[in-house]
Amino acid sequence: MPPDADLTRRRFLLASLAAALAACADRIDPTPRPGPTSSATALAPAPSPSPAAPSARAAAPSPSATPPPSSAPVPAAEPPATRRLYRDGALADGRSDRLEVGVSIYVEDGVIRWIRPSDGEEDPGPRRGLELIDASGATFVPGMVDAHSHLTMPGGAHWIERGLDNPATALRVAERNARLLTSAGVRWARDVGAPRGVDPDDGRERALSLGIRDRWAERGQRQFPHIRAAGTWLTRAGSLPAGLAIEARDADALLAAAERQLEEGSDLVKLYLDGPDAGTAPWSAAEVRRVVRMAHDRDARVTAHAGRLAGARVAVAGGVDAIEHGYELDADLAADMARRGTFLVSTLAVFRSWLTFGRTTRLGTFRGGGASSIRGRLEAAERSIAIAARAGVPIAAGTDFGGGSLRANQLAWEVEALVAAGLEPFEALAAATRTGGALLGERNAGVIREGGPADFFLVHGDPLQSPRVLWRVWRVDWAD
Numbered sequence: 001m002p003p004d005a006d007l008t009r010r011r012f013l014l015a016s017l018a019a020a021l022a023a024c025a026d027r028i029d030p031t032p033r034p035g036p037t038s039s040a041t042a043l044a045p046a047p048s049p050s051p052a053a054p055s056a057r058a059a060a061p062s063p064s065a066t067p068p069p070s071s072a073p074v075p076a077a078e079p080p081a082t083r084r085l086y087r088d089g090a091l092a093d094g095r096s097d098r099l100e101v102g103v104s105i106y107v108e109d110g111v112i113r114w115i116r117p118s119d120g121e122e123d124p125g126p127r128r129g130l131e132l133i134d135a136s137g138a139t140f141v142p143g144m145v146d147a148h149s150h151l152t153m154p155g156g157a158h159w160i161e162r163g164l165d166n167p168a169t170a171l172r173v174a175e176r177n178a179r180l181l182t183s184a185g186v187r188w189a190r191d192v193g194a195p196r197g198v199d200p201d202d203g204r205e206r207a208l209s210l211g212i213r214d215r216w217a218e219r220g221q222r223q224f225p226h227i228r229a230a231g232t233w234l235t236r237a238g239s240l241p242a243g244l245a246i247e248a249r250d251a252d253a254l255l256a257a258a259e260r261q262l263e264e265g266s267d268l269v270k271l272y273l274d275g276p277d278a279g280t281a282p283w284s285a286a287e288v289r290r291v292v293r294m295a296h297d298r299d300a301r302v303t304a305h306a307g308r309l310a311g312a313r314v315a316v317a318g319g320v321d322a323i324e325h326g327y328e329l330d331a332d333l334a335a336d337m338a339r340r341g342t343f344l345v346s347t348l349a350v351f352r353s354w355l356t357f358g359r360t361t362r363l364g365t366f367r368g369g370g371a372s373s374i375r376g377r378l379e380a381a382e383r384s385i386a387i388a389a390r391a392g393v394p395i396a397a398g399t400d401f402g403g404g405s406l407r408a409n410q411l412a413w414e415v416e417a418l419v420a421a422g423l424e425p426f427e428a429l430a431a432a433t434r435t436g437g438a439l440l441g442e443r444n445a446g447v448i449r450e451g452g453p454a455d456f457f458l459v460h461g462d463p464l465q466s467p468r469v470l471w472r473v474w475r476v477d478w479a480d
């Protein structure tokens with residue numbers, strides 16, 4: 001280790017000791033007080049012992065500022081520092097059930113240059129311009145992938161009505177959702193259905209998620225999640241409330257609608273395969289296959305909303321790339337999915353969210369008999385997930401925020417729900433990170449690796465022991 005680094009290390013240990021004393025002082029008076037007069041603030045050492053380190057937080061805009069509809073930056077992620085050394089954290093990335101402790105990560109220009117044991121660090125180069133981050137007691141987690149989201153809608157107990165809000169409102173909602181996603185450690189969101197409308201920003205009539213995706217990519221990726229979007233739901237008439245989806249009368253119209261979605265810029269096609277009659281799929285496997293072939297020829301993917309078994313069977317036989325929800329899979333279908341490599345995107349927390357509405361709303365649907373029926377559906381869905389996991393189906397986690405009742409910063413809830421359904425915490429973490437990345441076909445999504453973008457966040461505790469830890473986000477530092 002070069003002498004310069006050794007000096008930095010000694011200063012760091014002294015700073016750690018001071019931090020321990022500050023923690024004692026904090027224990028005497030645990031009441032948080034705002035401003036610089038707080039005893040904890042006064043005693044705590046500077047976050048970095050390097051005198052040259054820039055004060056990252058000082059430059060951050062106020063997180064409480066409300067941006068105008070679609071022009072202001074989203075202030076959740078830390079501003080960029082050219083070089084950063086995160087020292088002495090733990091690492092959990094869903095590849096194993098073992099937490100790695102004593103891990104240092106060196107980042108330059110938003111790229112992870114090296115990951116080393118903290119007692120065997122490489123020379124990070126000159127101290128000038130290096131921000132040293134004491135990551136002790138925190139865990140590095142890959143930026144998560146919300147594999148089932150609806151950016152333009154806010155969620156809540158009236159989630160379906162909110163899908164009919166006007167386009168200007170939808171864009172404002174998406175801006176807020178971007179901030180919520182980032183602050184919750186979600187780096188990628190896969191939008192699987194947005195209402196169609198005239199985008200007030202670019203004047204184009206198409207799925208509102210597409211203009212949002214494009215503008216966020218232009219405005220700076222550090223401040224916005226990466227988006228892959230399906231455009232608008234494609235349904236058979238009567239499956240969804242009027243005005244929300246594109247309805248096809250027959251298989252030719254379905255194929256034409258799917259082609260149009262891709263021509264308008266969708267990354268994937270979303271078929272809605274729960275028909276007006278729950279026990280009958282609205283299309284045949286052959287009709288689904290025509291759409292899949294067309295999309296695959298254009299390097300796009302197809303996914304299917306299939307809460308019910310009938311639609312899931314048709315979707316898998318038709319060759320879709322993923323099933324959304326999959327609340328009623330059986331062992332035969334799960335085996336078929338595993339063989340074909342069909343992903344399952346879980347959205348179990350939706351039912352858990354509905355159960356809270358029995359107390360927080362006046363809506364009768366969520367009380368009494370309604371609540372028992374929701375509980376029954378949740379139990380069936382948990383069995384379905386367990387069957388899929390046992391069969392080896394790749395499972396990605398989604399909130400269904402917006403198109404369902406969750407909010408955009410609640411992916412941790414789905415990870416908890418997966419563990420309640422029988423997955424190991426590391427498997428559930430993989431569902432919210434690397435498997436979501438594989439579903440997107442993005443090699444940098446949901447992983448922490450040397451040479452990859454510094455898209456990780458830090459939480460307090462061990463998420464391989466308890467998924468609840470994912471709610472305790474300390475710091476989010478996205479790469480540009």
Ligand SMILES: [Zn+2]
Binds near residue numbers: 148193404
């Ligand atoms: Zn959905």
